[in-house]
Amino acid sequence: MSSTTDHGNYQQRVAQVREHLELSQDKMARQLGLSLRAYANYERGERAIPVELLRSLYEQFAVDPVWLLTGDGNMIFDRDVRYRLDQKTLDNVLMAVERIEQRLPVPLDAKKKARLVGLLYEQCQLLGDSADDILKDSRIGRLTRTFR
Structure with a gap:
């Protein structure tokens, strides 16, 4: 995804990630180790997004946590950056x-x-x-x- 200046709800960006990955809410919840209800609550903004969810989205789908929280930058990290060896x-x-x-x-x-x-x-x-x-x-x- 390209850069964006949308500083709207980060919960909406969680839904954007799921849609980008072409996953149902149920499948996304299972991939993240969550119940469907808990995941749906994150997308609706009924529950605050915990650090663990940010980490899971980063580790499993290379989602940039800064983008998720602010809308700045790119949705998905360049894999080369994520996997550069130390x-x-x-x-x-x-x-x-x-x-x-x-x-x-x-x-x-x-x-x-x-x-x-x-x-x-x-x-x-x-x-x-x-x-x-x-x-x-x-x-x-x-x-x-x-x-x-």
Whole structure:
């Protein structure tokens, strides 16, 4: 979508996103993990839009939260901007994966290794933690057991 100067209701922009994606209210609600009633209340302006909904719209559909709230800019982010790699984080994740592989009886095949790199990188980006901090998390221990 192109730039707009419409500073109207942000609830109307939630409906615009759904229409742009050609989804019914029910399907949009399910994709966002909401009940139909809760989602419809957001579109009608009967409920304030929580940060979690902004995050879900961004993560699942690349909707610009600033556009959603103000009407300024573009509805959908350029995917290149959203997925630009942070080289330092990627390097740390790769070193962490090497340490994980050293604990395994057999090295990971390329597909599993790529999947693990992707999962760890995403966690670093979402949580703002370093790869080492994330590896200390007990969930990672469970995750790495699935790669054995």
